[in-house]
Amino acid sequence: MDMSTSSPVITDPVAISPPLLGGMSSNMMPFSVMSGGYTGPGMSSRRKIEEVIVNGLLDAMKSSSPRKKHNLAFDQEDSLDEDPDYSAWMSECPSALTSFKHIVANAQGKKIALFLDYDGTLSPIVDDPDKAFMSPAMRAAVRNVAKHFPTAIVSGRSRKKVFEFVKLKELYYAGSHGMDIMTSAPNSEHNTEKIIHLEYYLQCKEANLFQPACEFLPMIDEVTKSLLEVTSEIDGARVENNKFCVSVHYRNVAEKDWKTVAQLVKKVLEAFPRLKVTNGRMVLEVRPVIDWDKGKAVDFLLQSLGLDDPENVIPIYIGDDRTDEDAFKVLRQRNCGFGILVSQVPKETEAFYSLRDPSEVMAFLNSLVRWKKHSLR
Numbered sequence: 001m002d003m004s005t006s007s008p009v010i011t012d013p014v015a016i017s018p019p020l021l022g023g024m025s026s027n028m029m030p031f032s033v034m035s036g037g038y039t040g041p042g043m044s045s046r047r048k049i050e051e052v053i054v055n056g057l058l059d060a061m062k063s064s065s066p067r068k069k070h071n072l073a074f075d076q077e078d079s080l081d082e083d084p085d086y087s088a089w090m091s092e093c094p095s096a097l098t099s100f101k102h103i104v105a106n107a108q109g110k111k112i113a114l115f116l117d118y119d120g121t122l123s124p125i126v127d128d129p130d131k132a133f134m135s136p137a138m139r140a141a142v143r144n145v146a147k148h149f150p151t152a153i154v155s156g157r158s159r160k161k162v163f164e165f166v167k168l169k170e171l172y173y174a175g176s177h178g179m180d181i182m183t184s185a186p187n188s189e190h191n192t193e194k195i196i197h198l199e200y201y202l203q204c205k206e207a208n209l210f211q212p213a214c215e216f217l218p219m220i221d222e223v224t225k226s227l228l229e230v231t232s233e234i235d236g237a238r239v240e241n242n243k244f245c246v247s248v249h250y251r252n253v254a255e256k257d258w259k260t261v262a263q264l265v266k267k268v269l270e271a272f273p274r275l276k277v278t279n280g281r282m283v284l285e286v287r288p289v290i291d292w293d294k295g296k297a298v299d300f301l302l303q304s305l306g307l308d309d310p311e312n313v314i315p316i317y318i319g320d321d322r323t324d325e326d327a328f329k330v331l332r333q334r335n336c337g338f339g340i341l342v343s344q345v346p347k348e349t350e351a352f353y354s355l356r357d358p359s360e361v362m363a364f365l366n367s368l369v370r371w372k373k374h375s376l377r
């Protein structure tokens with residue numbers, strides 16, 4: 001399927017009526033209903049609606065930041081095993097490590113395609129987003145896995161930034177939550193192109209780029225400026241331009257100020273009715289109101305890489321974030337392949353399996369490589 005010229009449908013935020021806002025998913029809130037364009041209720045009703053929206057956003061911020069339980073050190077694996085909630089969850093979403101034999105039995109005779117989220121999956125979550133480095137051991141694991149299976153990174157970061165962290169030319173990259181896809185890996189056995197220098201790789205392969213939100217670039221720059229301006233007074237707040245989307249980090253903001261962050265983001269977005277906000281791990285992600293997400297990006301990559309034959313290809317997507325749920329859902333709906341959620345707390349998920357943290361992700365990748373080598377003997 002040629003999707004290079006297709007344009008994702010722009011969802012119409014104005015179609016969402018204010019009374020529905022209270023019940024709508026806090027993970028995806030369009031803001032235009034609160035802008036000056038809406039003339040329904042009078043001033044006080046409007047204030048109430050705004051309060052509902054800010055509170056909805058605040059709830060989403062809190063729920064996307066699950067706390068460790070009292071008396072339970074979540075860093076200790078033994079404690080996790082003793083936690084009845086976690087154990088119950090594990091029976092619904094079993095470990096991909098303990099289920100490994102079952103996983104590879106299903107993959108026998110088929111090609112595995114791997115999709116990997118970056119933050120929280122390949123690198124541990126840290127306070128400073130610029131320091132979310134991948135360990136050399138993880139890099140070696142990803143490099144090895146990419147020798148045997150087509151592998152793509154699908155991240156909320158800009159494609160350039162995530163490439164700077166991962167530094168592997170053997171992979172495919174989808175940045176900005178899939179809104180910036182490069183469909184050629186310059187140096188892989190799956191695409192025998194000549195080795196290309198980093199700069200060339202990042203800037204000159206326009207023909208292999210799919211950027212469904214490119215018309216939003218100026219708007220993203222503009223909203224970044226406004227967000228930087230309004231959050232400058234908030235201690236610990238941080239704004240990160242991810243090219244086709246913007247992150248507003250509140251990991252280092254005191255909880256008492258989270259509501260202010262929500263209010264400021266809401267206020268800024270009143271001037272940008274074609275942008276919406278989703279939430280990740282202690283981050284609000286401002287992005288275009290287009291019908292495109294990590295799930296659509298996975299679909300697109302499978303099709304453009306000739307990997308969309310469900311009889312012969314098993315896609316596996318590993319991720320830790322809410323935005324990864326879109327990809328898990330796509331794999332579930334395709335009824336081929338599956339998602340693996342990286343989490344130390346029970347979560348509602350469309351994934352079939354789980355892993356606790358990046359070190360278990362690395363163990364899983366290494367097991368895949370061992371299995372593949374063994375099966376080639």
Ligand SMILES: O=P(O)(O)OC[C@H]1O[C@H](O[C@H]2O[C@H](CO)[C@@H](O)[C@H](O)[C@H]2O)[C@H](O)[C@@H](O)[C@@H]1O
Binds near residue numbers: 118129132157281323
């Ligand atoms: O899709 P991802 O690759 O998981 O990107 C999602 C966001 O990841 C980054 O933020 C997260 O990781 C940071 C570093 O560990 C952490 O400080 C932050 O609290 C997390 O939300 C990235 O900085 C964001 O821009 C991405 O949207």
